[in-house]
Amino acid sequence: MSTSTPATDGPPAVVLSGITKRFPGVVANSDVHLTVRTGEVHALCGENGAGKSTLMKILYGMQHPDEGTIEVAGKAVRFRSPADAIRAGIGMVHQHFMLADNLTVQENVVLGAEALHGIGGRARKVILDLAKSTGLTVDPAVLVERLGVADRQRVEILKVLYRGAKVVILDEPTAVLVPQEVDELFATLRAMQQQGFTFLFISHKLDEVRAIADSVTVIRRGTTVGTADPKAVSSRQLAEMMVGSELPSPETRESTVTDRVVLRVEGLGLVAEEGTRPVLDGIDLVVRSGEVVGIAGVEGNGQTELVETIMGMRRAHHGRVLLADRDVTRLGTLARREAGIGYVPEDRHRQGLLLTQPLWANRVLGHQTREPVAKGPWLDLAGAKRDTERIVADFDVRTPGIDVPAAALSGGNQQKLVVGRELSGDPVLLIASHPTRGVDVGAQALIWDEIKAARARGLAVLLISADLDELIGLSDTIKVMLRGRLVADADPASVTPEDLGSAMTGAGSTSAAVAELGGGE
């Protein structure tokens, strides 16, 4: 069933045939077939909840298939645990990094594989050699909590290689990277491919799949739809295979920007630790009614702090925040929310939802003082449930009911719930941090549509995103953030992701390409 470029002869690296996996109430995988040839980069595409993760967990021994067989390098295998998979030469880089922050890089790498080279100097030497031969340079002695995202990913890949894996599963490896880092990662992968490594690349970013993969298998609703040659099909065709419908686009057509200022930030400054560089430095920002202002920036350059300062979760050291001419600098978070700020946090698990609580309880969060979930000093549970039903219907949250815990929903549906909640109660300003991170194409389209519709109704939106296409498509104005400062403006009508990317890393921020394009204010 596969069609495209081979790398070496011999039996395929991995063959999955007829894999079926049932969980109580759902069939996660049914009759999945997948053939990965040795030395290729094989992409696995599908919406969130389509069953990619379960399939990879089966291949990595974390789940056991109810039916079907697994062959690795021509031999049938049964994995009882990840240790078995590792022994068979399969390694996995998880989407959410599996690293212990308080251990060093070396400790993280050798953990579980101490028998190979011990945990001391010998292991260190092996790690350095590996790093050198693959280009995954990182200092083994440093604590993981000090590392940025791209470095953590390198550690994850090193971990897998250290165990002697020849087949590496990469679960959405680019979700957290900026374009330049993605390019680096791809360069690394290609170099390693030359050395005989095989990669299984899970993604729903189709451009990237087409850039790196030798063949691509699409999975939809738990079963494989087919395998294609990425050089021969377009992104649109792939997307249609994935969702079976038309491709959404973040593009907004006509401007709805008015001249009524909703949010004005003046000279905002924030110092995280005494004596260090400020994380926010003299931020001036205006968001008008009907306007989407996008903030571009590599993660860790102050976007999180900016949002949290505007939300009142951190106290600004300098400057003011005005919401429709009202100074809210000294107000707490709840008061700011009551004043009409909606907030889609960057990490819905950490800040947006109580995973173990039912959906209607999550509806109450942040609205606990307002209609329709509260009446005077009391919570209005009936009202909360009614309004949750409304969100579930209007935002197409796919759930068996509003009494299931939030954890039971897929990422996309959780995010739809959060967006629905934050757009409730007629906010005047929406702060959206990575609103479509880690959600599938369908949910992404819906969230984009809702933001666009709210914008058309006059909502002011402050958008932070690592997805540059989303940022360019949705925004009316883009500002580039670097080391706690807004360093450049960009015009979404003409800027390219590459321009933005180089401005974000500081490489081209002064090259004036972006600043000249910009006509922000």
Next chain:
Amino acid sequence: MNPSEAPATVPPPRKSRRLPGWAVGVLGVAGAVVLLSTTSYLTGVPQLTSTGTIQTAVRLALPILLAGLGGLWAERAGVVNIGLEGMMIMGTWGAAWAGYQWGPWAALVAAAVFGALGGLLHAIATVTFGVNHIVSGVAINLLGAGLTKYLSTLVFFPLSHNPRESPAVPKFDTYSAPGLSEWLGDLEAQQRVGLSDVAGILRGLVTGVSPLTMLAIALVVGSYLVLWRTRFGLRLRSCGENPVAAESLGVNVYRHKYAAVIASGALAGIGGAALVLNPGQPGYLEGQTNGRGFIGLAAMIFGNWRPGGLLGGAALFGYADGLQLRSGGKTFLALVYGAVLLLAVIVVWQLVRRRWFAAAGGIVAAVALYAVYYSVDEVPSELTTYAPHLVTLIVLAVASQRLRMPAADGVVYRRG
């Protein structure tokens, strides 16, 4: 391809003002000695650094140290062990039961076994059945107290005619460093500023040393080596930091947690034995532990979940306890004066770092303490009895802000 050129995602490295752990320890010890000898000089209370005080402090620090070490093992593996107190109580009973029949070494072994049984119970509850760690720990504390009460009525009452007390338990012989001890004694007797204080402290450490003390020190060093220098220790710590990641790498999280919590119980049990085998005690006594398991936990938190820091914390609590027990309220008042001196140093430091608020707080506290020192002649004995508990409270309130506990500590982990 040059991966090292992605500077924007890498947070700037913090200023490398971090000293290695041993240097911090040496500085801390030196600072403490300087502080004590200054206080002793200014207040004219030589007992602060006398051999006797230090000896008592060491004896009293041992149970706290061992309990804290038990806490360290459990919490490094991600299990909060608030049941240390109960395991310690079981250790005291086991030590007395085996000790009066077969001598001190048997007492140690039996205490470890009894404590380990408590640990096993905690492990079964928290690891296998996913019970909240605090709930299970509290249950074990109650169980330890109740069970030993029953057992001592059953076993000890016919022998000692007191259900709350065991027959006398033989103690270890103690050893002194020959020559060194006498020389330091001479030096101490000369009452020279500074020098005699150091001599007194050293003499307290090398005179009348019980094998139990040496064992405890060996256990601290051994715990460090096992937890930080072996494969087993790395795996154990990974269970406390990120058990999901550990499991994904083939680490058997349940087994390591079991091992850690059982070891934790055994250490707490030995801590109980240290109470029973203390020369000042006849043997098992009901209520003997008197919250030392909790203080051990506090010492561990004070020590930032590290063996060296834990040693410092145990020494601090043991010293506070020893001082009040041996010399009473007047000497303890001198310690208040010492606290004022310490606060003065801290205030200067905060002023240098331009932390006005912290400095102001320090000044207020220092003035208040000095007022206490100035206005009373003697701390009432009702208060000094609770010295270790008070010190625990104050130290934790002040120190708990910059600590780094294991990331998954206290989180119930379920496989899969």
